Each structure stands twice: as C-alpha cells, then as structure tokens.
Amino acid sequence: MNRLTGLILLSGSSPSTTNIHYLSGFTAPDAFLYLKTASGGWLCVSPMEKARARNQSTAGTQVFTPQELGLSGKKAWNYVEQIKALMEKAGVKRLQVPIDFPAGFFQTLEKQGIKISIDRNPTCPERKVKDAAEISKLRKSQQAAVAAMKSGIALIGSSKIGKNNLLYIGREKLTSEKVRQLIHKTLIDHDCAGVETIVAGGDQGTDPHERGSGPLFAGQSIILDIFPRSEKTGYWGDITRTVCRGPAHPELKKLYIAVKAAQLAALKMVKPGICADEIHRNCCEIFEKRGFQTLEKEGRHVGFIHGTGHGVGLDIHELPRVGKSGEVLEAGHVITIEPGLYYPGLGGVRIEDTVVVTEDGFRFLASCPKKFELL
Amino acid sequence: MNRLTGLILLSGSSPSTTNIHYLSGFTAPDAFLYLKTASGGWLCVSPMEKARARNQSTAGTQVFTPQELGLSGKKAWNYVEQIKALMEKAGVKRLQVPIDFPAGFFQTLEKQGIKISIDRNPTCPERKVKDAAEISKLRKSQQAAVAAMKSGIALIGSSKIGKNNLLYIGREKLTSEKVRQLIHKTLIDHDCAGVETIVAGGDQGTDPHERGSGPLFAGQSIILDIFPRSEKTGYWGDITRTVCRGPAHPELKKLYIAVKAAQLAALKMVKPGICADEIHRNCCEIFEKRGFQTLEKEGRHVGFIHGTGHGVGLDIHELPRVGKSGEVLEAGHVITIEPGLYYPGLGGVRIEDTVVVTEDGFRFLASCPKKFELL
Structure with a gap:
C-alpha cells in the first residue's frame, strides 16, 4: 500500500x-x-x-x-x-x-x-501468528473453558441414574439446559461469556451445531463444546469433551477410542512447516482404517463431517484452517484440533483442544482430562 | 419483486x-x-x-x-x-x-x-411491527432483564459504606465487575445471555457506552444498563436504571429528577401516529428548560448526547429509531424510551424501559421500580 x-x-x-x-x-x-x-x-x-x-x-x-x-x-x-x-x-x-x-x-x-x-x-494475515501478550489472553479464556468443562462434567458425573436411564440431580431431571447454565455461570466467574455452548446427548450430538435440549440419559454420549469469549480482552477459548454417564455400549466406546486416537495422532503432527491438510487427512485415514466411514446415509452426512480444526483469536473461527484447504503451520499459530465422528443411532463424539504451535511442536493452552465413562 | x-x-x-x-x-x-x-x-x-x-x-x-x-x-x-x-x-x-x-x-x-x-x-421493514408471538418472546427477555436489574440493585443496596465512601459486601470491595457477574448469572437463570452489560459509576457513567470497572462508591450515580438476548428465541430485552447508594448530592438528585420527568413525558407521548422525533424533541426541551444544556465542553459532549430510543427485536438496535431522524410510530412497534444526561464531575443518569406501542398508547413489556437513592 x-x-x-x-x-x-x-x-x-x-x-x-x-x-x-x-x-x-x-x-x-x-x-x-x-x-x-x-x-x-x-x-x-x-x-x-x-x-x-x-x-x-x-x-x-x-x-x-x-x-x-x-x-x-x-x-x-x-x-x-x-x-x-x-x-x-x-x-x-x-x-x-x-x-x-x-x-x-x-x-x-x-x-x-x-x-x-x-x-x-x-x-490482517498477521493475526494468524499470536504474540506473547495474545497467547496469554487466549490462555486465560482457555482456562475459563476448562474450569467450565470440569464443572459441567462434575454435574453429569454426580447425577443419579433413574427410570428409563434418565439422569437426575436430586428429584429433578438433568437436562442439557441445566448443564449449560452451570457452565455459563462458571464462565462468568472467570470473566468470560459463553453463548451457544453445546451440551448435546445421543442423536442430538450427531449434529455438530445442535446445542442440545431436554433430558440427558445414561449410556449415551454427551458432547460438551464450550467456547468462551473474554469480556475483558475479546479473545476466545475453545474446548470439547465427550462423556457418558454410566457404562457405554462397546460400539460407542470404540467410537470414542477412535476419536481419541485421531486427536492424539493429530496433535503429534502439529509443528511449524506441516501443511494442515496433512493433519486432516491423517485423521480421515485413522477413521477409515477403523471402519468408521464418512458418507451420506438416508440423506444425512455421517462419519467425520467437519474439518480437523481452526484458528482461534479475536474470532472464534479464524485462520488458519486445519482442513482440506489447510495452510502451512507456523510457530505462534493458535489452533484447535477437534476430530469427531457422528452416527445417528449410535451417537456423536468430538474431542477438542486449543493449542499454540511452538518451535518444535505444540503446547496446550490449558490442560483438561479426557475421560469418557463417568461410572 | x-x-x-x-x-x-x-x-x-x-x-x-x-x-x-x-x-x-x-x-x-x-x-x-x-x-x-x-x-x-x-x-x-x-x-x-x-x-x-x-x-x-x-x-x-x-x-x-x-x-x-x-x-x-x-x-x-x-x-x-x-x-x-x-x-x-x-x-x-x-x-x-x-x-x-x-x-x-x-x-x-x-x-x-x-x-x-x-x-x-x-x-424486512415488516420487522418493525411485532406480532403476538414476537411480543411474547420480547416480554420474556424483558422479564429476564428486570429480574437481573433487581438482583444487581439489591446487591448495591445491601452494601456497606466504608472508608472513602467505598462500598463493601462483607470485607470485599463492591465493584462494577461483581455487580455485572451477578446480573449475568441471573440472566442465565432466565435462559438469557448478557454481554457488555453496563454497570458504570460516577464519571464512568458519563460515557454511555463505557461498561464500567473497579470499585463503586456511595453518593455517586451508578448506571445499570442490561440488554439480554434469549438463548431460545434470539429476541432481546433492554432496560436501564440509575441508582445511588446513600444520599445523593442535591445537584445529582436534580439530574435524576429531570431524566425521570423526561422519560415519563416521553412515555406519555407514545402512541400510533406520533412522529418519533417529536418525542425526542420534547425530551430535549424538558432538559433545556431545567437548565441541563447539551453542548461540547472541554472537547467532550455533555448533556443529552444520544437518541431517545430504538426498536428492539432480533437485533438490540433496530428500526424504528426514536431520535432526530425518527419515524411515525405504529401499533406493534417495540421501542425503548431512554433519555439520559451526562456531566463529567457530576455523573450520568439514564432511565430506560422497553414498551410496545398499542392502539391507544403503550404498554411496558415488564415493569420495574424506579428508585434513585438506596438509603
């Protein structure tokens, strides 16, 4: 110019x-x-x-x-x-x-x-590479997301399993709405705002943008996707965990294990110089090998139906994309790694962390346990 | 077309x-x-x-x-x-x-x-006129706003006045942030999300878009402006109250009384067929008559420095405007009436309700007391 x-x-x-x-x-x-x-x-x-x-x-x-x-x-x-x-x-x-x-x-x-x-x-292509001050702001939002995730999972974990596999807290049915309310309140305690947080159980979770509503059940996968924006800085965090209250059906467990394996494999590939679409392709291959096909079935897309991740900053979705049209990663990029599998009738599983690309790999912005069955 | x-x-x-x-x-x-x-x-x-x-x-x-x-x-x-x-x-x-x-x-x-x-x-000019289903959705968001307002004002009212006029809850200083957190949590209990809520005391309140931060003091005007969006319907509510913990200086009281008078006069004018800019002009005249000038002073605009109101619907600010370039009101319009006065050194006062224009006047979407001094 x-x-x-x-x-x-x-x-x-x-x-x-x-x-x-x-x-x-x-x-x-x-x-x-x-x-x-x-x-x-x-x-x-x-x-x-x-x-x-x-x-x-x-x-x-x-x-x-x-x-x-x-x-x-x-x-x-x-x-x-x-x-x-x-x-x-x-x-x-x-x-x-x-x-x-x-x-x-x-x-x-x-x-x-x-x-x-x-x-x-x-x-502003320079937005992709975050400086230390930005990473610190993103970390705070991600820490808020982790705290909120822990509060939501603790609530589900503390529920009692009642008739028809319904979950209860005391005498009240546990619903997506109640878990979301607790998550949002925890975010407020961390100076963040949560909007459109996903708490989606069973088949609701097989639509990655469905927020979820109504009673939650034992034995179903419940996707919790939390993406808070800091009220102070405007920077976002982003995390997803999938849990199951009570034992999961072996097929559902296989689904979870496949997603966890793909996410770990993807994280291991994160480093400067790698083309993001290689990471995405690797996730696809892991799923295919384990027999989890991505295809159209009865008019719906099932399997791995979204990209592997996206940049996070002042926008919740920003460059670089980690998908088919991916770019070469650089140190300072802050991206999510979030493979998922979605099969109506069985359930949805997504696991997501937000990481910063470092000189020799990646660092989690905040760490959060991954545990599927809450027994 | x-x-x-x-x-x-x-x-x-x-x-x-x-x-x-x-x-x-x-x-x-x-x-x-x-x-x-x-x-x-x-x-x-x-x-x-x-x-x-x-x-x-x-x-x-x-x-x-x-x-x-x-x-x-x-x-x-x-x-x-x-x-x-x-x-x-x-x-x-x-x-x-x-x-x-x-x-x-x-x-x-x-x-x-x-x-x-x-x-x-x-x-979509038809968005201006709300049908019964929309008014019901807007009412729910406004009821959430009122509940949140009451919780915020109750917290300020329950504070103790300490050294240097600082407000305390127990041993902790009461801050804008703490009041905002409580407001946002109350909104969550009502299935709404609050973002950018204003809790601005003293000179902070003289900038109508300043969200407010830090300790709150007795004797200062504190503006609370709450505009929740329903997580279910997407419709907004909008309300503002101004309070003062402890007795207010007589000059500040005059400011409050002037704004309250202007808001009441404006509300009384609301009916189908009136041009919204008449309502705005009337507010201006009431302020002028009481000696509250709107002008530029030391590089800042002081006095009545914004419009009298705006439409509320799926956007927090939508048509019709209630200001200089106002339109003719129709039954079914949902608008705010929110005159305010802002004088650095003295304080800011704004009082806002959201109302629906009816065949013969207006109806509050939800009612909320107006009380300035919390003694």
Whole structure:
C-alpha cells in the first residue's frame, strides 16, 4: 500500500469488526469506520464514543468525530461522507476495501468518482501468528473453558441414574439446559461469556451445531463444546469433551477410542512447516482404517463431517484452517484440533483442544482430562 | 419483486444475519446464503447444517446443500457459485442484494455477467411491527432483564459504606465487575445471555457506552444498563436504571429528577401516529428548560448526547429509531424510551424501559421500580 492509498474498514461485518479491534485496539457496539494508511490508523466514531476511543486505541491511531472532520447535520451520520472526509484528513487519494465491505457504500463511492478497489487478500494475515501478550489472553479464556468443562462434567458425573436411564440431580431431571447454565455461570466467574455452548446427548450430538435440549440419559454420549469469549480482552477459548454417564455400549466406546486416537495422532503432527491438510487427512485415514466411514446415509452426512480444526483469536473461527484447504503451520499459530465422528443411532463424539504451535511442536493452552465413562 | 428476481442475503453482517433468521426461522454460527423469491425462501447450508436447517426453517423455505445444487470440490465452498446454483434452482434471472452484502461477491457476480442491483430499502421493514408471538418472546427477555436489574440493585443496596465512601459486601470491595457477574448469572437463570452489560459509576457513567470497572462508591450515580438476548428465541430485552447508594448530592438528585420527568413525558407521548422525533424533541426541551444544556465542553459532549430510543427485536438496535431522524410510530412497534444526561464531575443518569406501542398508547413489556437513592 503506497502513501496515497488507504484501506477502509466498517465494523458490523465479519471479519472487519475484529480486524478493526486488532488494528486499533478499539471496538464498539455500533458500526464505525477505520482507515488504515501508510502512516497509521484513523478512526471515525460518534461524539459519544470519542473519549473511550481515545483512551483505548493504540499508538498511531488518530480518533475523529464526524464533526471534527467538518461534517454536520445529516452528512455527519452518512458513512460515505465520513469516508470522504477521512480520506481528505489522511491525505489519501485511492481506497481499498475488504471483501466484506458493504456493497451499497462501495457502489455509492464508485459512482461519486472515488478510486476504489477490492483487496481480496485477508486484511490482517498477521493475526494468524499470536504474540506473547495474545497467547496469554487466549490462555486465560482457555482456562475459563476448562474450569467450565470440569464443572459441567462434575454435574453429569454426580447425577443419579433413574427410570428409563434418565439422569437426575436430586428429584429433578438433568437436562442439557441445566448443564449449560452451570457452565455459563462458571464462565462468568472467570470473566468470560459463553453463548451457544453445546451440551448435546445421543442423536442430538450427531449434529455438530445442535446445542442440545431436554433430558440427558445414561449410556449415551454427551458432547460438551464450550467456547468462551473474554469480556475483558475479546479473545476466545475453545474446548470439547465427550462423556457418558454410566457404562457405554462397546460400539460407542470404540467410537470414542477412535476419536481419541485421531486427536492424539493429530496433535503429534502439529509443528511449524506441516501443511494442515496433512493433519486432516491423517485423521480421515485413522477413521477409515477403523471402519468408521464418512458418507451420506438416508440423506444425512455421517462419519467425520467437519474439518480437523481452526484458528482461534479475536474470532472464534479464524485462520488458519486445519482442513482440506489447510495452510502451512507456523510457530505462534493458535489452533484447535477437534476430530469427531457422528452416527445417528449410535451417537456423536468430538474431542477438542486449543493449542499454540511452538518451535518444535505444540503446547496446550490449558490442560483438561479426557475421560469418557463417568461410572 | 417479480418472479424472475431474487433477493440474496449472506449471513455474517448486520442486519442480514437477523433478516435471514426472521425470514427463514433458521440461523447458524457460520455464514450461509438465503435467497428470497416471489415463491418462497431458499437456503443453502453446509451438509452439517442440513438436518437442523430443515427442522428449524419455516414453511415455504427450501433447504439445499451445495452438493444438492450440483456443486462439488472447491466450488461447493464458493459463495458466488452457490448463489448462481441457487438462482438456477429457483429459476430467477436477476439478483438484488441489500446494502450490507459483501462488495467482493457483488463485484465478482457483476463481472460474471449476473444482473445484480442493490436494494437500498430495508430488507424486512415488516420487522418493525411485532406480532403476538414476537411480543411474547420480547416480554420474556424483558422479564429476564428486570429480574437481573433487581438482583444487581439489591446487591448495591445491601452494601456497606466504608472508608472513602467505598462500598463493601462483607470485607470485599463492591465493584462494577461483581455487580455485572451477578446480573449475568441471573440472566442465565432466565435462559438469557448478557454481554457488555453496563454497570458504570460516577464519571464512568458519563460515557454511555463505557461498561464500567473497579470499585463503586456511595453518593455517586451508578448506571445499570442490561440488554439480554434469549438463548431460545434470539429476541432481546433492554432496560436501564440509575441508582445511588446513600444520599445523593442535591445537584445529582436534580439530574435524576429531570431524566425521570423526561422519560415519563416521553412515555406519555407514545402512541400510533406520533412522529418519533417529536418525542425526542420534547425530551430535549424538558432538559433545556431545567437548565441541563447539551453542548461540547472541554472537547467532550455533555448533556443529552444520544437518541431517545430504538426498536428492539432480533437485533438490540433496530428500526424504528426514536431520535432526530425518527419515524411515525405504529401499533406493534417495540421501542425503548431512554433519555439520559451526562456531566463529567457530576455523573450520568439514564432511565430506560422497553414498551410496545398499542392502539391507544403503550404498554411496558415488564415493569420495574424506579428508585434513585438506596438509603
């Protein structure tokens, strides 16, 4: 980017919101603009946000209100006018925007004769490699996730098995909702927020994005997938465990053992220089060898139906992907390793840890036991 | 829209994500496409989401995976290819997109010769008027907000006033963080999630978007702004109260009384047919008459520095706005009324309720006492 070109980001879409947070240190609930130029960053925020933006933004970021850019009346609330005023203030003549920039404003700027083009590269590829401060923030979120996981598993483990294999705490049926509530409260005690946490038993667990609801049963696999966001730093954690209250059917146990083996094998492959899709392919092979096919059955995809992992940072899903279109891992990448198997009628199993790629391998961000049967 | 034109939405940006949720009944953490045509809705989701999408989507919505649309390999993961395949399946020849559709995909579609234009009108203006089922969902979220508010205020009210006016619970200093934790836990008990809840005392409260941190003090105004999202329905609640532990300075009391008067006057004006900016102007006048000016002072905006309210639904901020660019209210609109005054050195006060516009006035979604001094 030369000094006459600026990259403009508008918060409110993904991943521009977190890119602005990453670049400027500032974020806000309402949409606002950020201009990145060769000489630094330029925020345009409402008068209400000005003081906070000045306090929170990093060195090299200048904060303006629309009024300070010379806009008044209705123009002050118009993003296109704000962009043009920011360009003038920053002395740039050409604009780039990321793919997720709103088409409506893109078209208006173009029609008004602004030289604007789309930069199809990731806006902040440097986000993939985390520095020590970021790793420390991610570790705290992961520690919160582990504490919440332990509280959830302890609750399931303490349940009594009643009629029809229903689980009970005292006289009340234990439900996905109750386990999720406890998990969320534990996250709050660790300054994190949990949303969409998965506690899915039996066939519910065979849909990896099903959050789970209703009573839990003995003998079924229960997937707990917890991904808290720190209320302080905005960084995420991500962990999954699968448990079974009471003894599991031998076939279900085999499923668990296969996933655990694939996850361990995958973790062992994590190091700088490896292509992430090799790790994914290895998981697939381990499953195939053990007879766990991935295919379409009665209109549903069963088996290993998602990628092996993803980057974690200011977004819960960010680069690098650990899947078919994987990239070469580098030291400082923070990724999940989370193979899983899903067979309606039998159950779902997923085991996930978040790790940082080190010079010679990987390190868990936080450790958490893996135990399937809670007897 | 004629039968050869379709409107395409991609989740991941605001407000398209919630528009898809509103139109199709389905939402998911990862981005996916929705095509709206004269004959119905067409979802394109990953194989992993298919079963859930079919279960959750409303009548008239058809669900496809990229593979079912004839895409394979890398093409299956490409939104532009998915859009073209959806168009073919739905038999539409022209596309419209909302303002927030990603510019990158817009440009690619245009370059590939697709007839595509930007619809600059709100995608779902009908979202403004809530039906009985929606109002019931909003009421539940608002009831959760009220319960959480009561728990937070009770905690502040139960605190002891110690040295330097610090507030204590037992031997521990009462902080914004502790009040927020209790509020969030109460929300969890009501199946809601609270994020970015504001508990801001003294000068922190004079920045309306400052969440608040650190010890709370007697004699200062403490703003509590709670906006929970139901984990079940996705609908939001929104409430603000301002309290003061111990007696307040007479000037601060005047501030509170002015805001309370403005809020009551604003509520009384709420009815179908009124232009929302009249309500806002009336708040401004009440403040001016009582000597509470809105102006810039030492580089900061002070006084009544935000709008009077906003719509609430599947988004926490949605239409109609209750501010300068306000619209005419209609029965079924659900809006907040939340005037506030902010003076660094004195404090901030905001009082907010969420109400539904009825045929002859308004109804609170849930009621919550207003009491400033907790003596």
